[in-house]
Amino acid sequence: MVPEVSEHQVLGASDFASFLENCTYPYYYGENESSSCCDYQPCPQDFSLNFDRAFLPVLYSLLFLLGLLGNGAVAAVLLSQRAALCSTDTFLLHLAVADALLVLTLPLWAVDAAVQWVFGSGLCKVAGALFNINFYAGALLLACISFDRYLSIVHATQLYRRGPRARVTLTCIVVWGLCLLFALPDFIFLSARHDKRLNATHCQYNFPPVGRTALRGLQLVAGFLLPLLVMAYCYARILAVLLVSRGQRRLRAMRLVVVVVVAFALCWTPYHLVVLVDTLMDLGSLARNCGRESHVDVAKSITSGMGYMHCCLNPLLYAFVGVKFREHMWILLMRLGCPVQRRLQRQPSSSRRDSSWSETTEASYVGL
Template structure:
């Protein structure tokens, strides 16, 4: 998913053909004859463009800093303990890497929103593909973590812990391979294109309307619905087990697994609902007019920003709430020459990155 600063596409032959077809479509373009698609120019985008110029650079810069610091800390701590990583730790490491690579592209999109794309078509393809690869990887790795915990808690099956050590690595390779496959359209169709009407250059897709709809469906299904369904099912079953079990530790685990699904859904549901509305407008199922187009464009910018915030929340959900992370962080800081004063202590012999992971390996 290329950030929504790229939503303003250059009008090519296929776009004019679509405009001509829409002359007889049921879209509602207004009561006056001058509002009809075949009698007017495309809708002005001054408001949405000005909103993007003011809103997106600030948001992307903030998310870049927070995401880089948080996920960078997670990756550094995990890599310092790489000889003793559990399956969940390995998934968390790949998740942190995916989030770091995603936020590294945000400064480029901030420049694109504030001014225009000045980096050429080659970097446009790479940045767009890198962004989408890690967008899909984040969602699929969360699903892998939830499935691993589901097997451990509900079925008492240590799929990765008792299997060959290469099994978790193979799972990660499959996840990254799928994400690379999903990002192929970015390598093929993304390019830096000059919009003569707006007199700006943007990194955007160059394919017919049907291709845009197909990508929307792919992102909705593979990047949101399927991972969300996997997480919801797995954590619902986990909660059923944890509710039967007594103890403060298991209650903490219950709170955390609820947060995992809720935060993922809250961050990404608004964006996908707005994209669904935009797709229905393209298909003619919803009436289209310039005011509605402008509101949808602004809504996509705002809700996509909410989705990217998930990259900054992942370290909080999966690491910073865990005692083990804080201990590992202090150990790493001591190695770098920081003082031992104030180091937290814990009586747990087998604490882990999160209470959920701890519960998953405690014989429930």
């Protein structure tokens, strides 16, 4: 889901009058030039355009710094324990890499929102594809973690117990392959295009509205609904089993992964609801008017920022909720010579091959 230039961003008064007089440009971003431009009259929504220019560069820059530092720390902690990584830790390592790669593209989109796209069509395709690959990867990897926990606890099946490295590696290869497949439209249809209405160049899709609707449908199903349904089902069954067994320690061990899933739902649900409303307006199912367009454009900017914030939220959750993660982080800082040695000497460290974020060593049940 490449950060979208608002489809209804608009012009000054003279440009708007010229547009209505000549009717030479398509109404939607990314439409073919042969599209009829007079089917709709564009709304002069200077507020949403100015809001994006002021809001998005600051937000993207902040998320870039926090996401890179946080996910870099997670990757460093997990790699420091790579000889003892369980399947969940391996998925978490890939998740941290996906989040870090996603936030690496945000400075480019910040420049695009503040000024225009100045990096050419080649980088437009790469940045858009990289963004979407890691957007899908984050959701699918969380689904993989939940399914692995479901098999382990509900059915007492350790999918990755025998030949764990090969099976985990194969699963991750499949996930990244699917994400690359989902990002093919970015390689094909994204390009740096000069928009005469805005007198600026932006990284945009070059296909008709039906293509944009289909791509949004793919993002909604493959990048949100399907992973969320898998996570919700798996953890509902897991919690039911743990509650019946009254395993309080195991319930505490599940706390972090449940919090991560809830954070995913809270961060991305508002954005997809807003995009659904915008899509229904494009399809004519909802009446289009200038006030509604302006509200939807601003809502997309705010809710997309909430979604991208999820990339920075996971490391904070690990640090504040995951006891084992904090312990391994202190150990890593001590090895790097940071002034935390005395505190670490008073903290017990586990030598067992359990996960870097677990609150229990009952790996046969939780493995977190």
